[in-house]
Amino acid sequence: MSIQCVLFDLDGTLLDTSYDFAYALNQTCRHYEQQPLRYQDIRKTVSQGGLAMTQLAFPGLEGEELEARRQFFLDVYFKNIDHHTRVFPGLEAGLAEIAQKNLNWGIVTNKPGWLTEKLLENISFPSKPLSVISGDTLSVRKPHPEPLLLAAQQCGAEPENCIYIGDHPRDIEAGINAGMQTGAAMFGYLPEGAQETAWPANHFFETPIEITHFIREQL
Numbered sequence: 001m002s003i004q005c006v007l008f009d010l011d012g013t014l015l016d017t018s019y020d021f022a023y024a025l026n027q028t029c030r031h032y033e034q035q036p037l038r039y040q041d042i043r044k045t046v047s048q049g050g051l052a053m054t055q056l057a058f059p060g061l062e063g064e065e066l067e068a069r070r071q072f073f074l075d076v077y078f079k080n081i082d083h084h085t086r087v088f089p090g091l092e093a094g095l096a097e098i099a100q101k102n103l104n105w106g107i108v109t110n111k112p113g114w115l116t117e118k119l120l121e122n123i124s125f126p127s128k129p130l131s132v133i134s135g136d137t138l139s140v141r142k143p144h145p146e147p148l149l150l151a152a153q154q155c156g157a158e159p160e161n162c163i164y165i166g167d168h169p170r171d172i173e174a175g176i177n178a179g180m181q182t183g184a185a186m187f188g189y190l191p192e193g194a195q196e197t198a199w200p201a202n203h204f205f206e207t208p209i210e211i212t213h214f215i216r217e218q219l
């Protein structure tokens, strides 16, 4: 089945958001008089979202205390969201290629809309995404297929003509649930112990440049 539309996960696939997240999380640690974490440990948790990162920094904490720290962390992140965040090197050329071929692309993230919007305001792409679906755009999130199906619809493509590329097993599951082809971004923020061979993705991309080559050759 030919591919006419590329849908990307955001954190760890399209954008390298890890440095700004690491800064915000370690500022939160300092505020609560806790030792900062190693960047590599934070990186592995970014694609699991804000709650997982807060739990990494404050293990064992629950309820209101954990929620207050999550809020503090996300506020710091919001204020510093685009200082070091970039499209992964090598991917801009792939997005430019999509534009040249007059094809559409989109973003499907579990990040809440208030963060996605602020982030995308400050990032420039060679061509604009035709669809941006956040974790709270609908009442369901990945791995539910609905956000991906809405993105396909907004991009004017049938699900079977889309590929969804992500760096978390949940992304591959969502793509399969939506009847799309799937690609695993192995350069992203893979969770601890993630085994490439255990992922039922159709395509594996070790570097962002491989995605650009894929776009060049397959679309």
Ligand SMILES: O=C(O)COP(=O)(O)O
Residues within 6 Å of the ligand: 009, 010, 011, 012, 046, 047, 048, 049, 050, 108, 109, 110, 111, 112, 135
């Ligand atoms: O912020 C999250 O929950 C994860 O975001 P992602 O879906 O773009 O990886």
